[in-house]
Amino acid sequence: MSQALHTPPSTAAVPAETPAQLAARFGLSVSGARPTLRAYVRQLWARRHFITAFATAKLTAQYSQAKLGQLWQVANPLLNAAVYYFIFGVLLGTKHGVPDYIPFLVTGVFIWTFTQSSIMAGTRAISGNLGLVRALHFPRAALPISFCLQQLQQLLFSMAALLVILLCFGVPVSLSWVLAIPALVLQFMFNAGMAMIMARMGAKTPDIAQLMPFLLRTWMYVSGVMWSIDKLTKNSDLPPAVMTALEINPAAVYIDLMRFALIDSFHASQLPHHVWPAATGWALLVGVGGFIYFWKAEETYGRG
Secondary structure (H helix, E strand, C coil), rough: CCHHHCCCCCCCCCCCCHHHHHHHHHHCCCCCCCCHHHHHHHHHHHHHHHHHHHHHHHHHHHHHCCCCHHHHHHHHHHHHHHCCCEEEEHHHCCCCCCCHHHHHHHHHHHHHHHHHHHHHHHHHCCCCHHHHHCCCCCCCCCHHHHHHHHHHHHHHHHHHHHHHHHHCCCCCHHHHHHHHHHHHHHHHHHHHHHHHHHHHHHHHHCCCHHHHHHHHHHHHCCEEEEHHHHHHHHHHCCCHHHHHHEEECCHHHHHHHHHHCCCCCCCCHHHCCCCHHHHHHHHHHHHHHHHHHCCCCHCCCCCC
16 A cells, blocks of 8 residues: 555657647747638738738839929830831831821830839839738739739820820820720730749749740830831731731730720731730730739748
């Protein structure tokens, strides 16, 4: 009896909980972990007000130090169009045989600038905002999307000037102008997808931002911004594969759609075959594909 009372307690060690077990017991999760795709979309939608407010604030601040202020939103693309008109329209003669060449050129410059600026802004969306990325928890796709929205807002300012130019050069108001709305929606989807692709690449390799201006300039020259692709393909001995590539070039597709919508002398016969399916296909392929590509690296942004 005495021996039983003095038996020392068992010293068998209780196994310690792993960090994962502790986190599960207290309801903790890994900071910055990638959510499911559906949850990620819900998070983005919940922050839609932040995305629009951030885009508007960036647009307002862009020219806040300039004397002319927000007038530069219209002046910049107009000056570019004037330079291109002198070099390509006058010196190189690309205006010959193109009806309403100035509206044709200005439309191409404005629509191309939307794509170019969206991609350039997307390239620096993560690498240029590391302080914000590391300080706050939010779906990182909000940044490239907000930059594309900023460029869309800037384009809408430019479109007001474009409509004035169309009227000044005798282009009549037409019901086809309504087609500009779906064309811009599809182009925005394409631009947002490209911006997200470049944002992920730029986050890993910031030096790519130095290469992009050269690639975009090359892309511009083959997109029919200053010259007519339809005129070239009808009077050229280019291989069929090259002509097809020029026609389905996404930048050229969206430029041609906008010209068809706004310019009365730009006829449907000048559009490539199946232009609306091509525009929709590019928007879905690059928009959805770019979003998924960006989401897959969500947990890596801002680290290292």
